[in-house]
Amino acid sequence: DIQMTQSPASLSASVGDRVTITCRASQNIGTYLNWYQQQPGKAPKLLIYVASSLKRGVPSGFRGSGSGTDFTLTINSLQPEDFATYYCQQTYTSPFTFGQGTSLDIE
Amino acid sequence: QVQLLQSGPGLVKPSQTLSLTCAISGDRVSSNSVGWNWIRQSPSRGLEWLGRTYYRSNWYTDYAESVKSRIIFNVDTANNSFSLRLNSLTPEDTAVYYCARDSSTMARLGFDYWGQGTRVAVSS
Numbered sequence: 001d002i003q004m005t006q007s008p009a010s011l012s013a014s015v016g017d018r019v020t021i022t023c024r025a026s027q028n029i030g031t032y033l034n035w036y037q038q039q040p041g042k043a044p045k046l047l048i049y050v051a052s053s054l055k056r057g058v059p060s061g062f063r064g065s066g067s068g069t070d071f072t073l074t075i076n077s078l079q080p081e082d083f084a085t086y087y088c089q090q091t092y093t094s095p096f097t098f099g100q101g102t103s104l105d106i107e
Numbered sequence: 108q109v110q111l112l113q114s115g116p117g118l119v120k121p122s123q124t125l126s127l128t129c130a131i132s133g134d135r136v137s138s139n140s141v142g143w144n145w146i147r148q149s150p151s152r153g154l155e156w157l158g159r160t161y162y163r164s165n166w167y168t169d170y171a172e173s174v175k176s177r178i179i180f181n182v183d184t185a186n187n188s189f190s191l192r193l194n195s196l197t198p199e200d201t202a203v204y205y206c207a208r209d210s211s212t213m214a215r216l217g218f219d220y221w222g223q224g225t226r227v228a229v230s231s
Contacts, residue, residue: 001172034217043205043221044154050216087154091214095171096144098154 002026002090006099012107017078021102023071023088032092033071035064038085038101047086048073075104109133111206111222118228124194125229129206129222131187137162142209144218145180145191149202159214160189196229203227 003026013019023033031051036044046055048064051071061076075082083106088099115127129143136143142161148154158170160180168180179192193200204225207218 032215036217043207043224044218045221046217046219049219053216055217055219089154089217091209091217094156094159094169094214095173096156096159096214098156100153 001095002029002092002097004088004090004097004099006086006088006102008102009100010103010105012105013078014107015078015080018074018076019078019104020075021073021086021088021104023066023073023099025069025071025090025092028068029090029092031067032090033064033066034089034091035062035073036087036089037082038087040084044087078104080106109208109220111208111220113204113206113222113225115204115225115227117226118230119196120231121196121198121229123196124192125196125200125204125227126190126192127204127206127225127227128188128190131189131208134208136182136187136189137184139163140210140212142211142214143180143182143189144207144209144214146205146207146218147200147202148205148224151199152202155202157191157193159209163212198229201227201229 005024033051035048038044052064063074110132112130144159145157160168206222208220
């Protein structure tokens with residue numbers, strides 16, 4: 001199975017800050033990397049697919065980049081609703097594995 | 108607008124079978140350009156993909172190795188739904204279970220719609 005490793009595990013920031021979360025795959029997955037946001041008690045929500053494509057309706061402050069094994073999610077100018085847990089997922093091959101998550105909370 | 112509505116029990120006894128259903132609106136379970144997934148989430152295992160079923164002139168299913176010997180997916184085209192059956196439950200199967208759609212032929216574009224989640228506890 002492809003292992004997905006996110007860093008950091010947790011992150012504190014303030015409204016208006018820019019933050020970056022990284023995700024590393026244990027093997028080359030091309031650009032088949034997705035990012036999700038999960039609010040407490042809710043299902044994950046797809047933000048970005050194939051590394052850098054923003055899902056329709058997702059604010060433009062979210063940006064994904066990377067290919068191969070190293071990927072980043074950048075959130076520009078944090079809004080109050082952005083404080084949540086973020087997961088990466090590879091859909092290069094099954095099983096479709098997820099990272100362990102990055103918890104973003106208010107500083 | 109696609110919506111997935113999950114139903115099923117919140118408490119199951121050890122060694123018994125869990126049955127969950129995901130009812131689809133806004134799409135067809137037999138669409139040949141999407142797939143239907145089950146995922147679970149627990150503090151110890153994180154988000155764990157359990158498997159996928161999809162229609163491409165025939166029905167296909169792909170299960171995660173971790174549950175392959177205990178899991179079955181079914182499709183009900185008349186009710187536009189799909190379901191999960193997981194047998195021989197242990198407390199390690201305690202988790203929130205989600206159904207989700209992927210909108211590409213090989214799930215490459217991620218899971219774009221999710222059910223609301225069903226919190227399942229395995230306990231006597």
